Amino acid sequence: MADPLRKSSSGGTRCAHCGQLVLGTSRTDEPIFCCAGCEAVWHFLRDEQLEDYYRVRDAPSPLRSRGTPDEDLAGLLCALSGQTVVEMPFDVPEIHCAACVWLLEKIALRHRGVESIDVQLDARRVRLRWRPADTDLPALANAFASAGYSLRLPRDDTQSEQEAARDLWLRTGVAGALAGNIMLVTVPLYAGQFSGISDHFAKLFLWVAGALTLPVVFWCAAPFHRRALGALRRGVPHIDLPVSLGILIAFAGSIAALVRGQQHVYFDSIAALVFLLLAGRVILERGHRRARTTSRQVTWQTATEALRVAPESGAIDRVPVSELQAGDLLYADTGQLLVADGKLESEEGRFNMAVLTGESRPAELKRGDQVYAGTTNLGAPIRYRVTATGEQTRINGIAQLAHEAGRGRAPIMALADRIATALVAVTLIAVVGTLLWWWPHSIDHAIAASVAVAVVMCPCALGLATPLALAIGQSLLHRRSLMLKHGAALQRLAAIDTIVFDKTGTLTTGTPQIVHWQGLATIDGLSLKEAVASIEQHSLHPIARAFATIPGGRYIAEDVHEEAGLGIQGRVAGHTLRIGGSRWIGTDIPDAFRAPEAPDITSIWVECDGRVVARIDLRDELRPDAKDAVRRLVARGIEPVIVSGDRQTTVDRVAAAVGIETAFGNVTPEQKLALVKRLGERVGMVGDGANDAAALAGAHTGIAMAGSVDQALEAADGYLLDPGLSVLAEAIETAKATMAAVRRNIALSIVYNIIGLSLAATGSIGPLAAALLMPLSSVTVTTSSLLLFRRRNP
Numbered sequence: 200m201a202d203p204l205r206k207s208s209s210g211g212t213r214c215a216h217c218g219q220l221v222l223g224t225s226r227t228d229e230p231i232f233c234c235a236g237c238e239a240v241w242h243f244l245r246d247e248q249l250e251d252y253y254r255v256r257d258a259p260s261p262l263r264s265r266g267t268p269d270e271d272l273a274g275l276l277c278a279l280s281g282q283t284v285v286e287m288p289f290d291v292p293e294i295h296c297a298a299c300v301w302l303l304e305k306i307a308l309r310h311r312g313v314e315s316i317d318v319q320l321d322a323r324r325v326r327l328r329w330r331p332a333d334t335d336l337p338a339l340a341n342a343f344a345s346a347g348y349s350l351r352l353p354r355d356d357t358q359s360e361q362e363a364a365r366d367l368w369l370r371t372g373v374a375g376a377l378a379g380n381i382m383l384v385t386v387p388l389y390a391g392q393f394s395g396i397s398d399h400f401a402k403l404f405l406w407v408a409g410a411l412t413l414p415v416v417f418w419c420a421a422p423f424h425r426r427a428l429g430a431l432r433r434g435v436p437h438i439d440l441p442v443s444l445g446i447l448i449a450f451a452g453s454i455a456a457l458v459r460g461q462q463h464v465y466f467d468s469i470a471a472l473v474f475l476l477l478a479g480r481v482i483l484e485r486g487h488r489r490a491r492t493t494s495r496q497v498t499w500q501t502a503t504e505a506l507r508v509a510p511e512s513g514a515i516d517r518v519p520v521s522e523l524q525a526g527d528l529l530y531a532d533t534g535q536l537l538v539a540d541g542k543l544e545s546e547e548g549r550f551n552m553a554v555l556t557g558e559s560r561p562a563e564l565k566r567g568d569q570v571y572a573g574t575t576n577l578g579a580p581i582r583y584r585v586t587a588t589g590e591q592t593r594i595n596g597i598a599q600l601a602h603e604a605g606r607g608r609a610p611i612m613a614l615a616d617r618i619a620t621a622l623v624a625v626t627l628i629a630v631v632g633t634l635l636w637w638w639p640h641s642i643d644h645a646i647a648a649s650v651a652v653a654v655v656m657c658p659c660a661l662g663l664a665t666p667l668a669l670a671i672g673q674s675l676l677h678r679r680s681l682m683l684k685h686g687a688a689l690q691r692l693a694a695i696d697t698i699v700f701d702k703t704g705t706l707t708t709g710t711p712q713i714v715h716w717q718g719l720a721t722i723d724g725l726s727l728k729e730a731v732a733s734i735e736q737h738s739l740h741p742i743a744r745a746f747a748t749i750p751g752g753r754y755i756a757e758d759v760h761e762e763a764g765l766g767i768q769g770r771v772a773g774h775t776l777r778i779g780g781s782r783w784i785g786t787d788i789p790d791a792f793r794a795p796e797a798p799d800i801t802s803i804w805v806e807c808d809g810r811v812v813a814r815i816d817l818r819d820e821l822r823p824d825a826k827d828a829v830r831r832l833v834a835r836g837i838e839p840v841i842v843s844g845d846r847q848t849t850v851d852r853v854a855a856a857v858g859i860e861t862a863f864g865n866v867t868p869e870q871k872l873a874l875v876k877r878l879g880e881r882v883g884m885v886g887d888g889a890n891d892a893a894a895l896a897g898a899h900t901g902i903a904m905a906g907s908v909d910q911a912l913e914a915a916d917g918y919l920l921d922p923g924l925s926v927l928a929e930a931i932e933t934a935k936a937t938m939a940a941v942r943r944n945i946a947l948s949i950v951y952n953i954i955g956l957s958l959a960a961t962g963s964i965g966p967l968a969a970a971l972l973m974p975l976s977s978v979t980v981t982t983s984s985l986l987l988f989r990r991r992n993p
Contacts, residue, residue, distance in 0.1 A: 286328040290351040346429025371477040374419040378470035408466040445650035506530040527585040540587035549578035626656040655955035655969035668984040672937030680920040688916035691900040693934035701886035702843035711745045711817040718813030734769040777806040828924035951976040
């Protein structure tokens with residue numbers, strides 16, 4: 200355990216757990232704590248025999264947070280110690296190919312207590328799910344470190360990327376400079392083969408070339424060796440293993456030849472090879488950076504600076520968003536994006552919150568209401584006080600849904616990973632086989648051919664093929680006002696052959712109007728209209744919007760309960776009211792309140808204290824683009840279906856108006872889900888209400904309308920940012936084109952590896968030509984993905 204009696208020169212004893220100075224205390228035989236939390240954690244660690252925690256905390260650890268003190272890690276472990284299951288992301292900047300993904304998964308899942316790991320190649324991040332009581336997190340970090348990967352607490356992604364890019368560029372630049380000098384040194388050797396050169400100078404030039412090659416092999420190429428060594432320690436294959444072996448074999452052979460006094464060395468080839476391999480990694484990194492940048496643009500655009508109000512003078516200063524803290528007072532002009540979550544300080548404000556809710560209509564907020572980063576101020580200039588910034592904002596939570604595919608990884612990505620992993624094994628076999636085949640004929644040729652095979656078989660292009668295309672596809676869908684939460688949704692969207700539509704709020708505008716009130720207006724002085732309005736204001740169903748214009752402020756509804764898809768009830772002024780359809784009210788409806796035969800009318804009933812007292816007739820207009828959207832879907836071979844809880848006659852009327860042949864009415868939420876399952880395995884669902892949530896979640900792909908309730912947004916795989924349905928056909932075409940690009944990229948990568956292996960193994964190309972081909976494959980895949988941007992709107 201940590202020394203509980205650490206004395207400070209400031210006059211006090213430091214906390215036995217966190218080390219914070221506790222003033223007014225003196226040295227005793229008992230541990231001193233700064234707070235009850237530290238005391239509880241200290242006793243927990245002792246009781247659970249986890250005293251090594253303090254040794255790990257105080258020692259340098261591979262689990263670090265980009266230069267922050269080790270105390271940050273200690274604080275993390277303290278915070279997690281009492282939790283049953285923890286899931287959180289970590290940055291691993293060394294990830295660069297699909298083989299890295301496979302290796303990290305194998306290492307993590309071998310550790311006790313690790314339930315799952317999702318390795319995100321394009322983001323260079325892993326998402327771990329583990330049981331703190333069973334998992335030694337520092338030991339897992341050490342396991343990653345031994346394989347050449349550092350597990351880091353996430354901080355500023357941009358800073359990390361810049362640091363990694365600078366390191367890669369530095370190694371590439373040094374390798375290029377040394378390769379150039381080595382070639383200059385070896386020029387006299389090549390020239391001497393024709394004009395002659397003394398042995399003294401030949402040895403001098405060879406030793407100088409060998410000395411210049413040392414930093415190339417052992418520093419510039421260190422990332423390859425580090426990951427190869429980690430793979431050997433763990434007993435799992437990695438693509439850098441044959442690459443590292445090829446470089447070391449060629450260097451060792453050259454040194455052996457140099458010691459024996461021979462001039463058949465590969466110093467210039469080794470240096471040029473390492474330079475080209477690193478240059479290929481630079482190109483690959485640019486592709487990953489484009490994928491990450493494109494992916495970040497999917498969710499929102501936000502400002503990098505904020506207008507902060509000085510607390511004393513009231514002056515408005517322009518400051519970086521990264522400097523904002525909770526409690527800061529910010530100013531937002533008309534048309535500006537809000538850069539943090541906060542509380543509205545102005546008396547009122549109007550905001551476009553479509554990026555969060557999908558609702559296109561401005562939100563009217565009052566003083567004290569919550570405002571969010573990423574939303575736009577549409578009214579007069581406002582002031583708001585910061586409650587959350589950066590990763591703590593609500594918009595960042597949506598970003599995580601959109602970009603972290605841990606809960607919805609595209610199946611085709613798993614296929615690409617399996618192919619890449621198989622390629623690593625094939626590469627190792629091919630390297631050994633090539634070396635053994637050529638060895639009896641020519642040792643020099645055997646070394647050159649085996650190195651060429653190791654280089655040309657790198658599956659980096661295959662690792663880039665899927666995430667880049669999916670990121671671009673999601674970006675294009677976002678431009679077309681469809682937000683998808685993960686790559687799996689995009690793949691499923693491309694596969695659907697049937698789309699099920701809800702009626703109210705989906706094919707119709709979702710803003711029904713009251714066209715007739717049949718029945719009593721008052722009961723015991725109680726205005727029924729106002730009483731119904733006071734209850735309906737608690738509902739999220741689209742029908743409730745019809746009562747928004749009826750004042751209900753003088754009544755307070757109590758014991759309100761809503762039954763999804765059926766109706767709502769509550770108590771007002773001592774009366775129990777139930778409002779809903781016939782299935783909710785029952786069949787005992789007086790003839791005077793029977794529904795009209797008009798097919799474009801939706802009727803609901805009001806029951807007061809057990810008897811029906813009124814019928815309300817509503818009309819909901821079709822969306823202007825509904826018919827055209829259905830026509831375009833049918834033209835693409837997708838069958839549209841309506842499933843609604845409304846009357847069958849009303850549903851049939853809407854189906855006929857938009858051109859849909861199959862329509863189901865009087866359907867409960869449970870029946871909606873059953874119908875979606877019954878219609879096939881590739882059925883999409885489009886809805887907006889809480890009664891659609893189960894069907895949205897159970898469909899092959901669920902899409903929530905703009906302005907949907909939270910339950911629908913949460914259940915769906917994506918949601919529309921703008922009202923209307925015209926985007927659906929275009930979105931499906933975009934998804935199909937994206938998946939075609941993914942399959943094309945995988946095919947190009949496999950063909951490249953087959954051709955490259957054939958040329959390298961037969962000696963048709965050498966290591967340098969192989970190193971040139973390797974980045975060329977990545978460029979080809981990147982170009983293939985970028986062609987998606989050239990698609991015209993269908």
